[in-house]
Amino acid sequence: MKAQFNTFIPPIRTLMGPGPSDVDPRILNALSRPTVGHLDPAFIQLMDEVKLLLQYAFQTENQLTMPVSAPGSAGMESVFVNLLEPGDKVIVCQNGVFGGRMQQNVIRCGATAVMVQDAWGKPTDLHKLEDALKANPDAKAVAFVHAETSTGVRNDAKSMCALAKQYDCLTIVDAVTSLGGIDLDVDGWQVDAIYSGTQKCLSCVPGLSPISFSPQAVDVIKNRKTKVQSWFLDMELVMAYWGQGGKRAYHHTAPVNSIYALHESLRILHEEGLQAAWQRHADMHLALKAGLENIGLEFMVEETYRLPQLNLVGIPDGVEDAKIRVQLLNEFDLEIGAGLGELAGKAWRIGLMGYGSNRKNVDYCVNALTSVLKR
Amino acid sequence: MKAQFNTFIPPIRTLMGPGPSDVDPRILNALSRPTVGHLDPAFIQLMDEVKLLLQYAFQTENQLTMPVSAPGSAGMESVFVNLLEPGDKVIVCQNGVFGGRMQQNVIRCGATAVMVQDAWGKPTDLHKLEDALKANPDAKAVAFVHAETSTGVRNDAKSMCALAKQYDCLTIVDAVTSLGGIDLDVDGWQVDAIYSGTQKCLSCVPGLSPISFSPQAVDVIKNRKTKVQSWFLDMELVMAYWGQGGKRAYHHTAPVNSIYALHESLRILHEEGLQAAWQRHADMHLALKAGLENIGLEFMVEETYRLPQLNLVGIPDGVEDAKIRVQLLNEFDLEIGAGLGELAGKAWRIGLMGYGSNRKNVDYCVNALTSVLKR
Missing domain, CATH: 3.90.1150.10 (Aspartate Aminotransferase, domain 1)
Known part of the structure; x- marks a missing residue:
C-alpha cells in the first residue's frame, strides 16, 4: 500500500x-453544485423537470419516463426484466454488439430470443424481420438497436416498429447512441420501451440511463404474473420513487449530482x-x-x-x-x-x-x- | 411544456x-474535472488506485474489491444475485428496513430467506441467530446489516460472522452506513461479501456502491450451475472490466466522473x-x-x-x-x-x-x- x-x-x-463524448462545461459545472437530499423539495421539483425534459427529448407523452440510476446497460436490463417473464419469446434483431447484449438479457429473464441476424455494417433487413414475425406468432416483442454503436449503422426504427405493431408485438428500442443525435419519435413510431445513455449525444457524464415506457408497456408490467427478478430495477418501485401517481416512496438514493448534470444537458438540448x-x-x-x-x-x-x-x-x-x-x-x-x-x-x-x-x-x-x- | x-x-x-451526507468540497471539485474515456490509460490507472483504496477502507486483501456503477441497493443486489442460485437458503437477520430489503433480494433470486427477527431499535440476538443456524444446517449464508440506517443500531458484525463461520456459512454484510464511520474489518471478521454506499460516511456523492468478495465467495461465483440473472451485475463480467486477472474487457461504461469523486473521498479517508x-x-x-x-x-x-x-x-x-x-x-x-x-x-x-x-x-x-x- x-x-x-x-x-x-x-x-x-x-x-x-x-x-x-466531450462533456459541455455547463454540465460539469452543474454536476459539482452542492448536494441536496434526494427527498428535498427542491430536488423533487428537479426530478419533475427532468421527466418533462426527457419527454421532450424522446418526443413522448409517456408518463413513465425517467432516468435509471445506472448506466445504459442497466437501462437495457430494466426494459427486459420488467417486460419479460419466463417462457416469453422475443424477436431480437442483431447487426452488431448490442443486439447480442439484448439476447443475453432475454435469456437471463428465462425467455427465448429468436434472432434476426444481419451482417455487421448492414442494417436489419425488414423482410427477415417480417419472416420472423410470421414464423413466431407467439412473440411478445421485437427488440432492436436504433443506432448500433459498434458499427455506425442506423436501423430503420420507424419501419421496424410499424412492422412489429402489425403483428401485435411490443417494440423495444435501444437508443443509447441515437437520442439527441438523429431523428427519434417515440410516440410517432409507437415505441413501447426505450432506453438511452447520458454519455453519447446528450454530452453528459456517463452513469444514467433515460428510459420510457408506453401505456401499453405499463399495462404489461402491471399485469405480470411473476415478480420482476431485479429489486433495484423493478419499475413498480422505481416509478413510485419518481412520483408516478403523485406519491413519492423511498426506493434507493438517486445519484443527486448526476441528475443535476442530466438536467443541464437536457436544458441545452431543449434550448437548441x-x-x-x-x-x-x-x-x-x-x-x-x-x-x-x-x-x-x-x-x-x-x-x-x-x-x-x-x-x-x-x-x-x-x-x-x-x-x-x-x-x-x-x-x-x-x-x-x-x-x-x-x-x-x-x-x-x-x-x-x-x-x-x-x-x-x-x-x-x-x-x-x-x-x-x-x- | x-x-x-x-x-x-x-x-x-x-x-x-x-x-x-454533506459532501466535502474537495470531492465536488474532483467530480467536475474533465471527463476522460473509460478505457483511457489514465482512467485505468485511477481504477487501480480506487481498488487499492477500497481495500484499505474495507481492511481487506480481497482481489475482487471495486465500486459497482450504481447505488447501494444495486450493490446489495450484486451480492445476492452472484452468490445465490435458485433453491438456496439464506438466514437473514432483520431489525429494521434494510434486513427486509435483503429478504426481497433473496426471494427474487429464487432462494429462501429464513428470517431472524428482532425489534426495530434492538440489535440481532446472537442466540436467535445460533438457533436458526442449528435449525437450518443447509443454509448457504448468513446476511445482516452492520449499521441499520433505519434505526441507528449497530449489529455485532464480528460475533455474527464468527457464529456463521462456525456453521460453515458464507457471511454477507450490508456496510452502507458503517464503512468509514465505525470499526469494520472485512478480513479480520471473515466477511465473504460486503457492499456499501458512497453517500454516507465516505461523504461522496450518491450513485456508487463499493463491494468486496472474499476468495471463498469468488469460488462460489465461479462454480455456479446457473447464469447470474442480472447481466449488468454479473461479477464475472464486471470483474473482467475492472481488470481482474490483468485483462480489461469492455462491459459497461463506468461513471467516470463519479469515480473521480470516489477516489478523492477515499484519499481523504486514507489521509485521516x-x-x-x-x-x-x-x-x-x-x-x-x-x-x-x-x-x-x-x-x-x-x-x-x-x-x-x-x-x-x-x-x-x-x-x-x-x-x-x-x-x-x-x-x-x-x-x-x-x-x-x-x-x-x-x-x-x-x-x-x-x-x-x-x-x-x-x-x-x-x-x-x-x-x-x-x-
Whole structure:
C-alpha cells in the first residue's frame, strides 16, 4: 500500500470515440453544485423537470419516463426484466454488439430470443424481420438497436416498429447512441420501451440511463404474473420513487449530482431544439466526411443508413490500428474508438456526439489523422 | 411544456439526515474535472488506485474489491444475485428496513430467506441467530446489516460472522452506513461479501456502491450451475472490466466522473486514517448527545449498540414531526431524517457522517433544534 495517493488530475482529452463524448462545461459545472437530499423539495421539483425534459427529448407523452440510476446497460436490463417473464419469446434483431447484449438479457429473464441476424455494417433487413414475425406468432416483442454503436449503422426504427405493431408485438428500442443525435419519435413510431445513455449525444457524464415506457408497456408490467427478478430495477418501485401517481416512496438514493448534470444537458438540448441538434449532427458528419475522404480514408457504412454521430472509417492497408490510436492519444490528446468484435483492427469509430459534434473537433481530428498517417 | 427551463441552483443545505451526507468540497471539485474515456490509460490507472483504496477502507486483501456503477441497493443486489442460485437458503437477520430489503433480494433470486427477527431499535440476538443456524444446517449464508440506517443500531458484525463461520456459512454484510464511520474489518471478521454506499460516511456523492468478495465467495461465483440473472451485475463480467486477472474487457461504461469523486473521498479517508475517522465519529456523537440531552431530547437506542453516525432521537410528546423538519429545512437549510416504518412520527434520524461529522454541524443542529422546539 502506498503511503500517499495524489489527487487525480485528468488529461484534457478530445473525446471522439464511441462515448463518453466531450462533456459541455455547463454540465460539469452543474454536476459539482452542492448536494441536496434526494427527498428535498427542491430536488423533487428537479426530478419533475427532468421527466418533462426527457419527454421532450424522446418526443413522448409517456408518463413513465425517467432516468435509471445506472448506466445504459442497466437501462437495457430494466426494459427486459420488467417486460419479460419466463417462457416469453422475443424477436431480437442483431447487426452488431448490442443486439447480442439484448439476447443475453432475454435469456437471463428465462425467455427465448429468436434472432434476426444481419451482417455487421448492414442494417436489419425488414423482410427477415417480417419472416420472423410470421414464423413466431407467439412473440411478445421485437427488440432492436436504433443506432448500433459498434458499427455506425442506423436501423430503420420507424419501419421496424410499424412492422412489429402489425403483428401485435411490443417494440423495444435501444437508443443509447441515437437520442439527441438523429431523428427519434417515440410516440410517432409507437415505441413501447426505450432506453438511452447520458454519455453519447446528450454530452453528459456517463452513469444514467433515460428510459420510457408506453401505456401499453405499463399495462404489461402491471399485469405480470411473476415478480420482476431485479429489486433495484423493478419499475413498480422505481416509478413510485419518481412520483408516478403523485406519491413519492423511498426506493434507493438517486445519484443527486448526476441528475443535476442530466438536467443541464437536457436544458441545452431543449434550448437548441431537437431538429437543430439533428441537423448539426448531420452537418458535422458531412464536414468530417469531406475531410477524411480528402486524405484517402473511406467510410465503411453505406450513406443511406450511415449514422452521423458514429463514423466507421476503414483502416488503410498497412496501417497499424493501435499505434495510430496511441499516437493520437499521446500527442494530440485525441481519443477515437477501436473497432469492436469482427471489426477490431479493421476500422476506427469516430464519434461526433452532442457537444462534441462541432467544427473545431472535426478539423482537429482530420488534421491529427493527417499528421500521424503521413509518417 | 414550458418554453424555458432554468439551470438548477440548489439551496445550500446542511445534510444531517440518513444520507446523502454533506459532501466535502474537495470531492465536488474532483467530480467536475474533465471527463476522460473509460478505457483511457489514465482512467485505468485511477481504477487501480480506487481498488487499492477500497481495500484499505474495507481492511481487506480481497482481489475482487471495486465500486459497482450504481447505488447501494444495486450493490446489495450484486451480492445476492452472484452468490445465490435458485433453491438456496439464506438466514437473514432483520431489525429494521434494510434486513427486509435483503429478504426481497433473496426471494427474487429464487432462494429462501429464513428470517431472524428482532425489534426495530434492538440489535440481532446472537442466540436467535445460533438457533436458526442449528435449525437450518443447509443454509448457504448468513446476511445482516452492520449499521441499520433505519434505526441507528449497530449489529455485532464480528460475533455474527464468527457464529456463521462456525456453521460453515458464507457471511454477507450490508456496510452502507458503517464503512468509514465505525470499526469494520472485512478480513479480520471473515466477511465473504460486503457492499456499501458512497453517500454516507465516505461523504461522496450518491450513485456508487463499493463491494468486496472474499476468495471463498469468488469460488462460489465461479462454480455456479446457473447464469447470474442480472447481466449488468454479473461479477464475472464486471470483474473482467475492472481488470481482474490483468485483462480489461469492455462491459459497461463506468461513471467516470463519479469515480473521480470516489477516489478523492477515499484519499481523504486514507489521509485521516481509519482509526482517526472512527474516533472522530465517536467524539462528534458524544458532543451531539450532550447538546441534545441538554435540551431534553432522548436517544432511543441503548448506548452499547448505538451508532455514532446515525442518531435515533425520540420526538417529544406533543411535537409535530413534519412541522419541525420543515422549519429546520426552510429556516435553517438543515436536513434531518424522518423515522422510517414503525418509527415514522416517533423519531428523528440525525446523521453525523464522514465530512459532516464535525463540531460545526453538531452545534448548528443543536442550536436549530433548540430554537424551533421552544416556540
